[in-house]
Amino acid sequence: xxxxxxxxxxxxxxxxxxIINFPEGLVGLPDLKRFIIVDHKxxxxxxxxxxxxxxxxxxxxxxxxxxxxxxxxxxxxxREFIRLENDNDLVVLVIxxxxxxxxxxxxxxxxxxxxxxxRGVQIILDTPRRARLKTG
Numbered sequence: 001x002x003x004x005x006x007x008x009x010x011x012x013x014x015x016x017x018x019i020i021n022f023p024e025g026l027v028g029l030p031d032l033k034r035f036i037i038v039d040h041k042x043x044x045x046x047x048x049x050x051x052x053x054x055x056x057x058x059x060x061x062x063x064x065x066x067x068x069x070x071x072x073x074x075x076x077x078x079r080e081f082i083r084l085e086n087d088n089d090l091v092v093l094v095i096x097x098x099x100x101x102x103x104x105x106x107x108x109x110x111x112x113x114x115x116x117x118x119r120g121v122q123i124i125l126d127t128p129r130r131a132r133l134k135t136g
Contacts, residue, residue, distance in 0.1 A: 006054040059096040082114040089116040
């Protein structure tokens with residue numbers, strides 16, 4: 001069990017086997033490698049809370065929460081990197097941000113997590129996409 005003193009949520013406790021390891025960090029944040037998922041009220045949104053920096057957390061969501069058709073074909077190198085043997089073990093998340101009153105999902109830089117071994121990677125897709133949060 002680890003204990004985190006976060007700026008956003010106060011003290012959190014998490015089991016070691018619930019920590020997602022991003023060996024390469026996130027894009028632009030290579031030193032942030034370990035994260036936990038924190039529920040966001042009664043919504044499908046979650047927080048991706050950094051274990052390495054308790055001041056860093058991102059709102060994340062499965063892509064089906066945003067109003068865009070979203071599919072990814074994983075190449076062999078990504079599958080090998082996260083050690084994905086079964087597609088059912090893959091969870092895809094997109095980072096959500098608020099800009100000018102709009103809630104926007106970054107579907108160009110999704111997070112891929114193998115929940116069997118809690119190993120993840122952020123990939124950059126060639127085709128830019130903008131996704132908006134579904135309402136109602």
